[in-house]
Amino acid sequence: MFEARLLQGSILKKALEGIRELITSGNWECSSAGISMQGMDPSHVALTVLMLQNDLFDQFRCDRNVTLGLNHATFSKILKCAANDDIITLKAEDQPDECNLLFQSANDDKTSDFIIKLTDIDQETLGIPDTEYAATVKVPSVEFQRICRDLSQFGDTIIISVKKGCVEFSGTGEIGSAKIALKESGNVDDDEKVSVEMDKDTPCSLSFASRYLNYFTKATSLSDTVTLQLCPEHPLVVSYDIGDNGSLKYYLAPKIEED
C-alpha cells in the first residue's frame, strides 16, 4: 500500500510542467524515503531528475517499494483539473496497474477522484557521479527564464561564462550578437539576488543548446531561485529546489566547440 498526501498540491502541478515536455513517460519510484523519477528526453541529450522526499508530504506511507509507470501527458491533464490550493493524495496498491489521485478543495466542498492506468516502462536508473563544480551560480529563476528566451532569438547556442562576481550569457547569430551580464548582489541572502561561487577563481565558459535550457525553465514556478553548476567537460546542472524537501534537476552536456 502506497499513500502520500501533499497539502500544497500545486507543487506537483508545477513539477509536472517542468517534466512533461522533456519526458513523455517515466517510472515514479516510491519508497519509504519518498518519490523519485528520472528520465532522458527522446533524443537522449538531457537528464531530468525529480526528487520529492517523504517530509514534503504531511501523510506518507509506503509499505513496499512501488513503481508507478506514468504517461506524463495524461498525468498533466489530470493535474490540471486540480485547483492550485487543492490537497492532492496519490494512492496505489503494492503491485498496481493503476494509480489513484484524489483532489480535495480547501473548503472540502469538492472532491475529485481520478484513476490513471499505469504503463510498463523499460528504463534503468542512472547513477549520477559526484562532481566538484568549478562554478556555482544562483540567479532569480524568472531572470534565467527570460535570458534563455531572449538569447534563443539569436541562435541555437547559449554560452554561459562565470567570472569573479558576474555571470554572462551570450549568443551570436545572423541578426547580430547579444551578451547579458548579471552582477553579484551585495546581499546574497536575498532570494531575488545573484550569487557567484568559484572554485580557485578560474573563469569558466561553456556552450549549451538553447533549446534545452528553454525546456528546463518550464520549471520556473517551482522556485524563486535557480542554481547553475558548471565544470568544463561535465554536464551543466540546473536545479530548482522544492522547499527543503525536494528538487527538480536537469543535466545537460556542454556543446563541443567546432574548430
Place this chain on the structure above:
Amino acid sequence: MFEARLLQGSILKKALEGIRELITSGNWECSSAGISMQGMDPSHVALTVLMLQNDLFDQFRCDRNVTLGLNHATFSKILKCAANDDIITLKAEDQPDECNLLFQSANDDKTSDFIIKLTDIDQETLGIPDTEYAATVKVPSVEFQRICRDLSQFGDTIIISVKKGCVEFSGTGEIGSAKIALKESGNVDDDEKVSVEMDKDTPCSLSFASRYLNYFTKATSLSDTVTLQLCPEHPLVVSYDIGDNGSLKYYLAPKIEED
C-alpha cells in the same frame, strides 16, 4: 414601433455569448411581455430558450408583435463594439427589414449607431411541456463550467448523478476515469454554494454529451449560479437566470446507454 432600452447592456452581450455558437440565426420575438428567442442547434440535439421580460428594460415599448430574424454572428460582432457599461437600445419598425442598435457610453460622450439587416428565418416555436423533475441542483456556474471542461478530457460523455446532499459528475475514457463530487453546503442562501433537492429521495443518474454541456457553459458570465434539473427519460434543463426578469435555458436529452 418597437423600442427597448437596457441600462445594463452587458446582459445582452453575455446572453449572445451563450447563444451564438449553438444557434447560427434566430427569430427574436418581441411582444409587450418582452423579448424571447428559441432555437435548436444545427444537429437538432439541444434546444436553447432565451427570455428577456419587459421589466428587465428601463424603457420598453412594443406597439405590435415584431419578429427580428437575426444572424447571431453579425449580432455578436456588433455587440462586441459595446463597452460593458454601455446602455443598449434596440429599435425596429412594425414590419422591419432592419433593426437599429444604439450604444451610449456611461458618460454620454460616445454614441454608436448600428443598423443590422434582418433575415427571414423559417422556424416554428416549440412548446416545452411541464415536467416534474426528479432532482434540482444549484451549483456555482464557474464550478460547473470547470467540471464540464475537465471531464471532457476523459471522454465524450459526462454522467450526472444526484444523491442525497451531493451531486457527482463522472467520465471514463482511455486515459482513465474521473469522478467529481460537490457536497451540499450548510448555508443554501449563499449564491456560491451547492444545493440539492430531490423528489422522493430517489437517486438519479443520467448521461449527457459533454460537447453540449460545454456549449451551455458559454453562458457562465450571465449568472453566479446555474440550475440543473434532471428526470429519467426527460431532457436535462440547464438554466442561467438573468436577474429576476429573464433566463437562458438549455434542454438536452440524455444519452441512451448502450448495453
Place this chain on the structure above:
Amino acid sequence: MFEARLLQGSILKKALEGIRELITSGNWECSSAGISMQGMDPSHVALTVLMLQNDLFDQFRCDRNVTLGLNHATFSKILKCAANDDIITLKAEDQPDECNLLFQSANDDKTSDFIIKLTDIDQETLGIPDTEYAATVKVPSVEFQRICRDLSQFGDTIIISVKKGCVEFSGTGEIGSAKIALKESGNVDDDEKVSVEMDKDTPCSLSFASRYLNYFTKATSLSDTVTLQLCPEHPLVVSYDIGDNGSLKYYLAPKIEED
C-alpha cells in the same frame, strides 16, 4: 561617434511597435538635432515619420551625421529583450556597419549588450509640404484604436466626418452599417477628452482605408491622445506625440469615392 542614452527606454520599444509592421527596414538618420526615420509601407500608400529630438535623451552626442540602416524585425526582437524600465543607449561609429544597443536595468544589476548588423537601404527622404488643415481633432488614443478596430468589421473603408463639436466615424458593409460619434468635452485640457477645431466651421468628411488606420493604432501606447488632421484632397495626418520632444506621424491619402 554617435551615442544617445534614453532613460525611458520603453519609448523606443513603443515607437517600434508602431513602425515595424508598416516599414520592414528604414534609415535612422542621426544628427546633432536628434534621430529621425521615415518610410513608406511596401504598397507605397502610407508615409510614416518618426522624430526623436535630442532633448528626449539625457545624453546625446553626434559628432557627424550617421545613417543607421535597420531591419525593423530584428530591431524589434532586440528591443523586446529590454525591460520596460531599462535605460537604453544607442551607439555607432562614424561610418558604421553595425550598431550597438545597451540595456541597463533600473538597479544596474543586469546589463545587456547587443550588436545589430546594419543594412544599406536605398531610400530618399521626402519633404512634407505644409498644409492648412480644415479640421484638427484630438481624441483619446485608446478610443481611436477601438473605433478603428470595431468599424473594420463592417468594411474596408472608414469615413471620418468632422462637424461642429463632434467627430463621427462610420462604415458600411454587407452585415449592416455603423456610425460612432464622439462629442467634444467641456474641459479640453483633459488628455482623456475629445477636442474639435475647425477652420471656417465647414464640415469635412473623408474616406480612408481601415487597414491602414489599424496599422497606425499600433502606436497607441506612445501617447494618451492622438491628433487627426484632415483637409479635402490632402493626406490625413495621424500624430502620436512622444512627450514634448518627439512624435510618430502617419500620412494617408483619402480614398477617392467611386461614383
